[in-house]
Amino acid sequence: MKMSEHSTIGISSKPKTKHWPDTCDSEAPCHTFSISSLQILDEHGNLDESRMPDVSSEDLVKLYRAMVLARLVDDRTLKLQRQGRIGTVPLCTGHEAVTCGATLAMRDEDWFIGSYRDLGGRLMRGEPIENGLLYYNGHEEGAVFPGGERTLPISIIIAAQCLHAVGVAYAMRMKGETETAVVCFLGDGGTSEGDFHEAMNFASVWQVPVVFVVANNQWAISVPREKQMHSRTIAQKAIAYDMPGIQVDGNDALAVYKATKDALDLARSGGGPTLIEAVTYRMLMHTTADDPTRYQPPEDLEIWAKRDPITRFRKFIEQKDLWDDEQQTDLEAQCKQKIEAAVAAFESRTDFKVDSPFDHVFGTSHTRIEQQRAEFLDMLKKESADG
Amino acid sequence: MAKLNMVQAINRALDEEMARDENVITLGQDVGLNGGVFRVTEGLHEKYGEERVIDTPLAESGILGSSIGMAIAGLRPVAEMQFSGFSYLMFAQLEGHASRMRSRTQGQHTVPLVVRMPYGGGVRALEHHSESHEATYAHLPGVKVVIPSGPSNARALLAAAIRDPDPVVFMEPKCSYRAFREDVPEEPQVMEIGKGQVVQEGADVTVISWGAMMRPTIKAVEAAQKDHGVSIELIDLLTISPMDTDKIVSSVKKTGRCVIVQEAPRSFSPSSEIIATINDHALMYLEAPVKRVTGFDVVTPYFGKEQSYLPNERRVRHAIEETIGF
Numbered sequence: 001m002k003m004s005e006h007s008t009i010g011i012s013s014k015p016k017t018k019h020w021p022d023t024c025d026s027e028a029p030c031h032t033f034s035i036s037s038l039q040i041l042d043e044h045g046n047l048d049e050s051r052m053p054d055v056s057s058e059d060l061v062k063l064y065r066a067m068v069l070a071r072l073v074d075d076r077t078l079k080l081q082r083q084g085r086i087g088t089v090p091l092c093t094g095h096e097a098v099t100c101g102a103t104l105a106m107r108d109e110d111w112f113i114g115s116y117r118d119l120g121g122r123l124m125r126g127e128p129i130e131n132g133l134l135y136y137n138g139h140e141e142g143a144v145f146p147g148g149e150r151t152l153p154i155s156i157i158i159a160a161q162c163l164h165a166v167g168v169a170y171a172m173r174m175k176g177e178t179e180t181a182v183v184c185f186l187g188d189g190g191t192s193e194g195d196f197h198e199a200m201n202f203a204s205v206w207q208v209p210v211v212f213v214v215a216n217n218q219w220a221i222s223v224p225r226e227k228q229m230h231s232r233t234i235a236q237k238a239i240a241y242d243m244p245g246i247q248v249d250g251n252d253a254l255a256v257y258k259a260t261k262d263a264l265d266l267a268r269s270g271g272g273p274t275l276i277e278a279v280t281y282r283m284l285m286h287t288t289a290d291d292p293t294r295y296q297p298p299e300d301l302e303i304w305a306k307r308d309p310i311t312r313f314r315k316f317i318e319q320k321d322l323w324d325d326e327q328q329t330d331l332e333a334q335c336k337q338k339i340e341a342a343v344a345a346f347e348s349r350t351d352f353k354v355d356s357p358f359d360h361v362f363g364t365s366h367t368r369i370e371q372q373r374a375e376f377l378d379m380l381k382k383e384s385a386d387g
Numbered sequence: 388m389a390k391l392n393m394v395q396a397i398n399r400a401l402d403e404e405m406a407r408d409e410n411v412i413t414l415g416q417d418v419g420l421n422g423g424v425f426r427v428t429e430g431l432h433e434k435y436g437e438e439r440v441i442d443t444p445l446a447e448s449g450i451l452g453s454s455i456g457m458a459i460a461g462l463r464p465v466a467e468m469q470f471s472g473f474s475y476l477m478f479a480q481l482e483g484h485a486s487r488m489r490s491r492t493q494g495q496h497t498v499p500l501v502v503r504m505p506y507g508g509g510v511r512a513l514e515h516h517s518e519s520h521e522a523t524y525a526h527l528p529g530v531k532v533v534i535p536s537g538p539s540n541a542r543a544l545l546a547a548a549i550r551d552p553d554p555v556v557f558m559e560p561k562c563s564y565r566a567f568r569e570d571v572p573e574e575p576q577v578m579e580i581g582k583g584q585v586v587q588e589g590a591d592v593t594v595i596s597w598g599a600m601m602r603p604t605i606k607a608v609e610a611a612q613k614d615h616g617v618s619i620e621l622i623d624l625l626t627i628s629p630m631d632t633d634k635i636v637s638s639v640k641k642t643g644r645c646v647i648v649q650e651a652p653r654s655f656s657p658s659s660e661i662i663a664t665i666n667d668h669a670l671m672y673l674e675a676p677v678k679r680v681t682g683f684d685v686v687t688p689y690f691g692k693e694q695s696y697l698p699n700e701r702r703v704r705h706a707i708e709e710t711i712g713f
Contacts, residue, residue: 111460144495152459153491157483163449164484167456167464174412174438175461195480198449205444360490361529363497363552366581366629 035235038259039249043307045315053258055104057322063104063253064317065331067096067310070120072335073129074284077136080343081288086137092119094251094283097309098215099185100124101256102276105264106183111172112151113165114185115158117215117282121185125151129342130349139352140360159190162199162212169208169273181209181267183260189220191234200275204241209267211260212275215250217282222295238275250278251309254316281307354380390568396538397427397503397559400545401465403575405435408463411549414441415450415467415503424469425505425564451477451502455484458500463549471506471558472515478523485554486529501548501555506534507599507650508697509562511690518687519598519650522657524556525628531555531580532627536601538569540584540625543576551580560599567602583631585638589620592711593638595661596648597624600698604648607703617711627657635661636668643674644713646706648698653681675713678706 040051055063074093080086092099099114099121106112112125119132126147134142135154143153155161165184172180190196191214203210214234218225231237238245244266248255256278263274281304285292317323353359358373391399405411413428419442422429432440443450447468454464468474485498508517525532531553535541541559548555578584583595586605596604601623608619620638624631639645645665647658658679665677680698688696 113456140491140493144492148495152496153488155484157479160452160480160483163452163480164456164459166449167453167458168460169456170453171457171460171462194446195448195452198444198446198452201444201446202449202453356493357490360494362531362629363489363494363499364581367632368629371632 033236033239035233035245035247037235037247037249038255039252040254040258041252041312041316043251043312045312045319047316047319051258053254053261055254055257057320059104060317060320061322063100063257064310064313064323066100066104066120066124067253067313068331069123069335069338070096070100071310072332073123073132073339074119076339076343077132078284078288080133081136085347086133088287088289089136090116090287091284092117094217094281094304094309095215096120097253097256097313098213098250098278098280101253102183102185102211102213102260102278104253105257105260107180109150109177109180110264111165111168111180111182113161113168113182114152114154115161115187115190116154116156117187117217118154118185122151127151129339130346133342133346134349137346140356141352159186159193159196159199162186162190162196163202165210165212166199166202166206166208169203169210170206173208178270179268181211181264183211183213183264185213185215187220188214188216188218188225188228188234189223190214191237192228200237200241200243200273203273204243207270207272210273211263211267212273213256213260214275214277216277216279218300219282219286219296221286221290222292234277235275241273241275243273243275245275245277247277247279250280251307251312253309253313280309388570388572391538391542391571392565392568393535393538393541393559394425394427394564396542396569396571397545398429398431399571400542400549401428401431402434404463404546404549405431405439407575410461411463411465412439412441412457413465413467414443414454416443416445416469418442418467423467425561427503427559428467447473447476448480451480451485454500454502455480455488455498458498459488459496463499465501465503465549468502468504470516471504471520472518474502474504477502481524481530481554481556482527486527489553490529497552498554499552501545501551501557503545503557503559505561505564506558507560507562508687508690508693509599511693514689517690517693519652519682521558521598521627522651522655524558525657525660526655529553531629532558533580533625534558534560534598534627535625536560536563536598536623537567539571539576540578540623542571543578544580544625546575546577547580550577555580558598562599563602578625581626581629581631583625583634584623585634586621586623587619589618589642591617591619591642592644592646592707593620593622593635593642594646594648594703594707595622595624595635597627597657598650600648600650603698603700604703606700607707610700610704611707615708615711617707619707624657630657630660630664632664632668635664639665639669640672643672644710645673645677646703646710647677647679647681648703648706649679649681650698651682652684653679654684656681675710678710680706
């Protein structure tokens, strides 16, 4: 797919009204379409000025810093897992432009509803680094954070979150929060799930303010995109639901930002949902339990390493005199300090309540649950006394 | 006081709750203009508008999944599954998200919603329209399962379900929908979820049932009392999960005998759980083995065979006789 065109997407001509307004005939075919794709920064960091969105220098630096932090957290997390200090972790390297670019376009009051490859965006939403470590070491305490009321926890079930996003968007509109929108993240594999299509259809019928951001990283664990779908693009799936769909270079944070910002503006003005396909690549294993050498052509990684989202963005901000080597050194030192502080906080944490699962089955108290809690605590006490 | 059938009583509860709280909405296939295929939502579309009474696209997972989002964002959705047999398409959303969001987030995000669904046989319907699979839902931690048996408790329990902070699967015995009427008070009524009801007190045997099976059970109880002069304690379970341990245990401790009547297939069912509960808390009080009258572990037959399949008054009466004569 050529990544430089930017044209209007949609059905090439409106169906002609016949007996039924929704029929299609040979004079007004419904089956031809074009998909626009957007790239603003090429892989060398060269800017297409004609497409440059209105982003302040401050935000450009903020975006860069967020991507670097996400990459370094991912690196450290992988090492912690390899050292046996946390459980299985899905990795996010390569996804920084998708998740951070889209999140930069969001407002605090918007809802962030995603899956497990959105680390950079989650950190931008205020999730502490410690949370991910807790979460991936088996503690629900890592699924929530103060101020996270509009950042839903990770959905491990693929594409299920798309429907939650639609429901939240419906509620926002009904409650009169017409300026609030929802950004929903999923992956290429997720677009095969029924819940994705049901969500696209519900969003379309209800015209609710949702932006679906599909990180097309080419893989659903070991299954490549071409076994996932026959469609040439994911963006074209929007056409079936009569909503705007656009393909963007998912390693170009500016393109992701612009597409998301445009989609959010449309959503806030009552224009309904949008589908964004961000084309990227999963640079590491699906999770630490996966071995991509069993299925992934090694040359892919070489090709995509040259398209790295962070490298090109650094070149771009350096060209704009917004960044230099000294700042880079400082940033890396700051990130490392933050990460080590989070690791220390995570590893010293001992205040877990062993019977907390009993606290949160229901919002009301029930004899059965309380009897089982007492039995459970009593067992633990006896086991502890027995050594 | 008005005499209402169950359809009218449920409709009244929906109407009262929608009037009380503007966050209460209802959604599903045909619930709008058509008023639902059983007419349970009749008149609500007209009264509350299409934003709060939503004719959704035909997709059960979509209905529940979007309801989960609505509930997280502060609405109180009442989703209708047109028949319980169609509800399994939304099972992943219920198990994967509605039941767990509270636990996953340690209470930061909750999913207060109701899934209404007509269940059970006896109306000569096609395949997938006659099952009694409450155990399927009752096995999920974090989900409450409520089954009313008549107009009055249907209205009060639905109001409770809508006000409840958790996801409630509300299973409506469709063969009781228009089978009889009861006096329903003018003012709104709310019953507590998680509590069974002692319909009549007795000393010799405890009979436990729920939903559509309450009708043949009541007839059998009346007949057994008349024929044998026994004193029977009848419990309407009303909530399948979380089950009312106290009511079951205290009654069986008193009577020493128990008969359970359910429409559902026998194995891994509510009756299995009731027997296990008696085993845990009242085994040494038993004067006779606990007897149960149930459906069988077969696929619910087409309606040509359903009258022979479904538990009936005669089977319940025999079970009571066998238990008191042990």
